[in-house]
Amino acid sequence: MNELIESLIRSPVFGIGISISTFYAGSLLYKRTRSPFMNPLLLSMLMIIALLVSLQITFEDYNQGGQFISFFLGPATVILAVPLYKKISLFRENIIPIIGGIGIGSAAGIVSIILMCKMFGLDELLSVSMIPKSVTTPIGIEISDQLGGLPSITVAAIVFTGIAGILIGPQVCRLFKIDDEVAVGIAIGTSSHALGTTKAVEIGETEGAMSGLAIGIAGLVTVFLAPLLAKLLL
Template structure:
């Protein structure tokens, strides 16, 4: 296995896909929220790398090809939005205000917690794009002087938590409106949250898809302002 990891150009892709497939299988079989396919694939991949004594750079040489699919995959989320276009137009004000409040809440939360914990400027700006899709968040972090690798990890963790607990939180606060649930999942947990929204329904998925793009744009705009506060 170690030799395969170090010599094959596609070892990283193979391991990533197999690990994700295992996670998807476990989720379908047991239907338990914590068995999130992405979370399982991360854990399995880390264990394999540690067990085979393979460093991240070697693994990423093969896995980097998956990153090329991030942007087109995000663009494809426009399809369910197009199918619910009339619904979007009829609720335009609520949608815009909902996404805007979600973005500002995320940024303010990071600001307050960073001040309370005494984080450095670099650590602070690393966390600012935590709730937007990786394709946009990496660029924001790099532009602001953050640690891009850590930003990616934080974005993934945020998405996984949103995917696992998003539906439960909506139930606890008695949020039943499909548009509200979709906006919340997309704004707070980007593409991974959108995967959950699509499981809940077409309207939830469409609104969540919209939230990814709009929240990403708003975060790019406001993050540069918030970056100067610490």
């Protein structure tokens, strides 16, 4: 029996199964509470971590199936172009402020994380690993490799940033009275990439389209700015 259980844990079915089941459970809790702190992704992460720790299951065993879900991250990001296509005329009307806002937001995100790392005395390796925190994971990993960072730290920073965008992004917009649909979408997408975009889509179609647009442009801007600003400020 023990051999059967160990074989199941090490199979891709285990990682895929608990990922889907915990996310489904998180979605049910969110639908009942509608609390931003009951985000399905956040709840799923916490449940998976608790399960792995309590049963002493290694990440490598879990990732036998988890890697298959990660594989679909890229295609899922591309799908975000669909709502943008529906709002292409709005993009053309606001192309200058949109691109300018994304560029300034990306630069501010890079500078702020470098300054905070220096403020808290983090070494250069950790600092460069967290610079791509506001871009989607595939782009962030490549930037981290280019800067000589640790991809595992980069992924953790990206996930944390995305969760923060989901939880507090809309509240920050309300606090500063940012109610323009385009501005809200650009702000969330530039600061918290694909995870934040899931919240922007929930807020409205325009916000989702602009947030999806911001993911791609912010990624390109960060690819060029990250090495330059890292050399100047680190």
